[in-house]
Amino acid sequence: MLPGASRHATATSRSAGGASRAVTRTLSDDPLGGTVRRTVLPSGLRVLTEAIPAMRSVSFGIWVAVGSRDETGTQAGAAHFLEHLLFKGTHKRGAMEISSAIEAVGGETNAFTTKEYTCYYARVLDEDLPLAIDVMCDLVADSTLEPADVETERGVILEEIAMYDDEPGDEVHDLFARSVYGNHPLGRLISGTVETITPMTRRQIQSFYRRRYVAPQILIAAAGNLDHATVVRLVRQAMHGSPLDTDPAEPAPYRPATPAVRTRAATTVVEPKETEQAHVVLGCPGIDRLDERRFALGVLNNVLGGGMSSRLFQEIRERRGLAYSVYSYASQYADSGLFGVYAGCAPTRIGEVLELTRTELARTAEHGITEAELARGKGMSKGSFVLGLEDTGSRMSRLAKGELLHGHLMPVDELLARVDAVTLDEVNTLAADLLARPMSLAVVGPFGESDFTA
Known part of the structure; x- marks a missing residue:
């Protein structure tokens, strides 16, 4: 039985050939949602659904447990390159047929690549779900990766990289990740670089596709007005005869958390650019996503820089008017994590902003937070989570991330209870550990590294 699964009835259904069986379990009947069911097909491909009869739409996603951290140095950007290419055509459909089929019924399709997974999704009216399943399964399972399409998308991705270079507010976060992780894949750009994308061949991408996009690594999630x-x-029909219709196999386990990723000593990295604003991230290695302290971290992050009432926002923006945007954030991976504070300010004010940030982090590490801040931080965590479940897309994502990233789906009530159970001592102990760590600094703006040496 899956960790966290409810003991509901188990059902099985025979495959089209009648030999292998797909195993189905009901995971939960959530009072704040619908019925969640999980089926493992003989190939190891998983299907999770949440039936919400009150909705008239369905969000359907195909999630692949492959991201940029699974690339070698010469493959950097391959997962993102492939995400672009799968929409260019299959043996059944061309690129125009893929996009027009969904748009003709008022639906939408898109995809995104992260460091640990890739997602392809569609949102349609409930009556058009069969079409969405057929189109999305086709493009993920049976893309042709035509040479001409590879060259076309290479140009598109190089333009995307160039556009990114003009967004220093985004660039600084990747610069910060590189300052902590160095040459580890978690420190590399998801998009790859001009140096890796330009020489990348169709054969390299094709090899990455067929080695990585295998049934045990793939999860299908859907939420809305549907029948499991x-x-x-419909998924079995769409996959029948495709490269993902393979011999029986077990689903791949979620990404292991060991060995832990080694991080660099605290450092300062500056990207000199003649920008109107200075963009800075000050932070350190954090905790991984299975760390039991993650609920305390959520509360601490809310108190420090999670909203307009947070300490950093009040001190730096509201009281002193030094920055328009200032916030803290935590990124968590299977075996590592980041904690950072971002601010965008006039270059002449960067010294004051950094001094105030360091002072607040040190004060919180030494003295912790208050009972009133604890209550507010918990309320923000619970409210943002529940309010985020009000559309089918977020519910579909919750199903997939629970399965892929945690190995089980935590019921809503249990998650809220975990937040409620966080104590002041837990938050303050975490603050004393995390915020006292040596901090790395990433800066994009009209500076050199010598501007930040003691």
Whole structure:
């Protein structure tokens, strides 16, 4: 039985050939949502659905447990390159047919690549779900990766990289990740670089596609007005005879958390640019996503820089008017994490902003937070989570991330209870550890590294 799964009835259904069986379990009947069911097909591909009869739409996603951290140095950007290419055509459909099929019924399709997974999704009216399943399964399972399309998308991605270079507010976060992780894949750009994308061949991408996009690594998630058995049947039909219709296998386990990623000693990295604003991130290695302190970290992050009432926002923006945007954030991976504070300010004010940030982090590390801040931080965590479940897309994402990243789906009530159970001592102990760590600094703006030496 899956960790966290409810003990509901178990059902099985025979495959089209009648030999292998797909195993289905009901994971939960959530009072704040719908019925969640999980089916493992003989190939190891998983299908999770949440039936929400009150909705008239369905969000359907195909999630692949492959991201930029799974690339070698010469492959950097391959996962993102592939994400672009899968929409260019299959043996059944061309690029125009893929996009027009969904748009003709008022639906939308898109995809995104992260450091640990890739997602392809569609959102349609409930009556058009069969079409969405057929189109999305086709493009993920059976893309042709035509040479001409590879060259076209290479140009698109190089333009995307160039556009990114003009967004220093985004660039500084990747600069910060590189300052902590160095040459580790978690420190590299998801998009790759001009130096890796330009020489990348179709054969390299094709090899990455067929080695990485295998049934045990793939999860299908859907939420909305649907019937689980119907979704499973339609997925099996769409995958029948495709490269993902393979011999029986077990689903791949979620990404292991050991060995822990080694991080660099605290450092300062500056990207000199003649920008109107200075963009800075000050931070350190954090905790991984399975760390039991993650709920305390959520509360601490809210108190420090999670909203307009947070300490950093009040001190730097509201009281002193030094920055328009200032916030803290935590990124968590299977075996590592980051904690950072971002601010965008006039270059002449960067010294004051950094001094105030360091002072607040040190004060919180030494003295902790108050009972009133604890209550507010918990309320923000619970409210943002529940309010984020009000559309089918976020519910579909929750199903997939629970399965891929945690190995089980935590019920809403249990998650809220975990937040409620966080104590002041837990938050303050974490603050004393995390915020006292040596801090790395990433800066994009009209500076050199010598501007930040003691």
